[in-house]
Amino acid sequence: MKRHLFQSGSELIREELAGLPTVSPEFQVYLEQLQRFRTLLDHANDIILLARLDSLRIVDANASACRQLRYPCEMLIGMPVENIVDFESLDWLEAAGEEGECRTILSRLLLREGAELPVEVLFSMEEFADTSYVVIVARDITERLRAEEVLKRSEWEKALILESTQELIVFHDTEMRIVWANRAAAESVHLSHEQLQSRSCWEIWRQRSSPCNNCPVVKSICTGLPQSSEVVSPDGKVWLIRSYPARNAEGEVEGAVELCLDITERKRAEEALEQSRKQFRDMVETISDWVWEVDSNGAYTYVSPRIRDLLGYEPAEVVGKTPFDLMPESERGGGAALFWELLKNREAFSSLENTNRHKDGHLVVIETSGVPFFDEKNNLLGYRGVDRDVTVRKLAEQALRESDRMKTEFISTAAHELRTPLTSILGFSQILLNPENLSAVEQKEFLTYIHQQAKTLSDMVADLLDIARIESGQGLAMRKELCAARELVTQLAPFIQIGPERSRFSLAIADEGAMLLVDKGKIAEVFENLLSNAIKYSPPATPIRISGEVTGGSYLFSVADRGIGMTPEQVVRVFDKFYRADASNTATGGLGLGMSIVRNIIEAHGGKIWVESEPGRGTTVQFFLPLADPDLLENGSNGEENPDCR
C-alpha cells in the first residue's frame, strides 16, 4: 500500500525523493518547498486536521494531532471527523462549510481512549483541485481553563469574605472616588454597588462637598501609612475608621481601603464599665477604711488612698510590699504564719486585730477583714479586704476597763472606808449600852466619838451623792452669793485656828476685800479637801501655806505643802474619779472622790484648778475664781464698805 505523502512527514518525503531516478530542477524546488511546509506543520503545537467536506473524513493530520489525539497517523487518515469533533461543533463545521466562514469556537475533541480534550477550535474551508476541504485547527486550552477556574474561585472567595463582614469596606482611588464597596457599605445607605461607584464618600455618607477634616482615608493616601480615627456620625453612632494604603506592584499608592466598624455598642459598654469602675473607686476611696488587694504571694496589688490617713504612706509606697512589712518586728512572724494558714485553706477572715507601724513610727491597731478571690479555673489569685483603724476604740476599751477597774476598787475602798467610822460608832455605842462602869466624862467622850464618826460617814455619803449628781449630768447644786475673799478664809477657822494641826498653817491673803460670787459652803469643801490632803501627805509639823491675791479678773488661791509630792503621772490623774495617788498606802483613807469633786466645784464657778508637784518636794494646788461683775456689786451690795457676805 502506498503511503500517503503527509503521513510520513518531511523525513519520508526526503526518502521518497531519494528513491526517484531523476527529478527536474523545478520539481526539485517544489518538493523542497513542500518539505519546508511539512516541517512547519509538524512543529506547530496546535492540532491541524484536513478533511474532505463531502465525506467529512480526515485526509491529513500533523504530528501534534497524532500525539494529542493519541492515534497513529494511519488510524487518523480516513477517520470520520465526527469520531473526534463533538456534535455541537459539527453543526458549526457544517455551517462553516455552507457559508464559507471561518469560525473559532470553544469545544472538546474526543481522544482515542474516550477522554476529552478542551480546545479552542478554528474551522475554515479550503478548496483545491475542485475539491472542498475543511481545515480544523484546534488548540489545547486545559491549562487556560484551569487557570480561569482558579481565578474564578479566588474571586468568589474574596467576594464572599468581603461581603460577609459587617464592617463597611470601601476601596477609594487616589482621587477619593469609590472604586468598590462591599454589601455592608452599600446597604448602609440603601444603594447598590453600582450606585456607589465613582462617587465620593463624603457626598454619600455626609452630604458634604469636600472631605471631612482629618479623614483617615485622605491621610492614608497622602502619607502612604495606615490611619485610624473614631468618628461620630450625625445619627449618633460611633465608628472606628481604619484606612490602609493600597499599593501596586511598583509600590505606588493606587488608592486606600477603608474599613468602618460600628463601635457604638462597644463604646457604650466601655463607658458603662468606666462609669461603674469610677463609681466603685469613688466608694472605695471615700470610705474611712483602707481597702486593699494582695496577690497569692501576699504582696499588695492595690491600696486605696485612705492609707495616707491610716499609716502615713502613699499607696505607691505600699504596692508590692506585704502586710507583714508594715507590722512591727514582734508581730511579723505570727501575722505571716496566720495569713499563709488562711491562704492554704482558702478561708475568708474578719476583724483580725493586728498592729501596724505608721510611717512616722507610732503603732496603729488595725482590724483586718478579707476574702479570697479566684480565677475562672478556681485558682486562688489573692485576697481583697478592708483595714480599719481601731486604735481609738482600743484606747476607749482600755479606758473603759480602767474605769471599770477603778469603780470596782472604789466600791471596795468605799466599803472599807465606811467600816472605819462604823467601827467606832458601833463599838462606843455598844459600850454605852452598859454605862454603869463609865464616868460621866467618859460617856460624853464616847458620845463625841460617835458623833464625829457619824459626821465623817455623813460627809462620805455627801461626797458620793455629789459625784453621783455630777456623773448623771445634773451638776452640783449651787447657792451662790456675793462674798469677800477674806470670808472664804475666815470660815476655815475650825481647821487652821482650832484644829490639832493649827500650828502648821500660815496665811498670806492679799486683796482680801475682793468680791466673788460663790457658794461659800462648796468653797469651804474645796479648802477642806485641799488642807486635809496637805496634812495627810506631808510629814508632821511641816508648814502648809495658804495664800490668795487678785490676778487679772480673778482671785487666785494657793495651798502649798512640803510633803511627799507626786510624780508627773500621778499629777495628770489627780482629778480623776476614784483615783488615789497613794493607792498602795491604803492607810490614808478616802474615797478618791475629793479632788474630782473639788474640780467640779471650781469649774461650776467658772474657775480653773491645777496642781504642781514634785516627789519629795511637796505639792501646790492653785485655783482661781472669777471676780464678781462690778454691775452686780453696784446693785446688789455696798461694795468695799460692807465686804462680808450678804
Added chain:
Amino acid sequence: MEAMVKKILIVDDQPEVSRLLEVILRGEGRQLLIAKNGEEGCAMARSVFPDLILLDLMLPGSIDGYEVARRLKMDPATAGAHILVMTAKVHEQNRREAFAAGADDYITKPFDVFDLQARVSRLLG
C-alpha cells in the same frame, strides 16, 4: 505581882479606835500600850515584850501590819507575843495572808465588843 500583868500592845493609826480598844480591854492585871504606826509598834514590842498585840493591817508609814507581824514573829525576842489582827479588810485572801505572816487570830472591823473580849481572853490564856 508585876509578872502577872498582861501587856497588850495596840497598833492602830486611828486614835478613836485605839481609845475604843483601850476602853474595851482595860481591866485588872492588864497594861495597855498604844502605837500609831508600824515602826512604833515594832519598837515598842521589842522594849516591852507584850503578851498580845492588836494589829491593824493598814498603817501609815513604810511598813504595814503584815510586815509588823512578820518581823515580830521572826525575832525570837518577840516571837512569843500573840498577834490578833484587827482590820477592815474582809477578803479571804487578806485573812490567809495575815495568818501566813504570823497572826494568831483575825477579827474584822466593825467588831462585836464581847467577841473581841472573848478572843483576847482566850489568847491571853
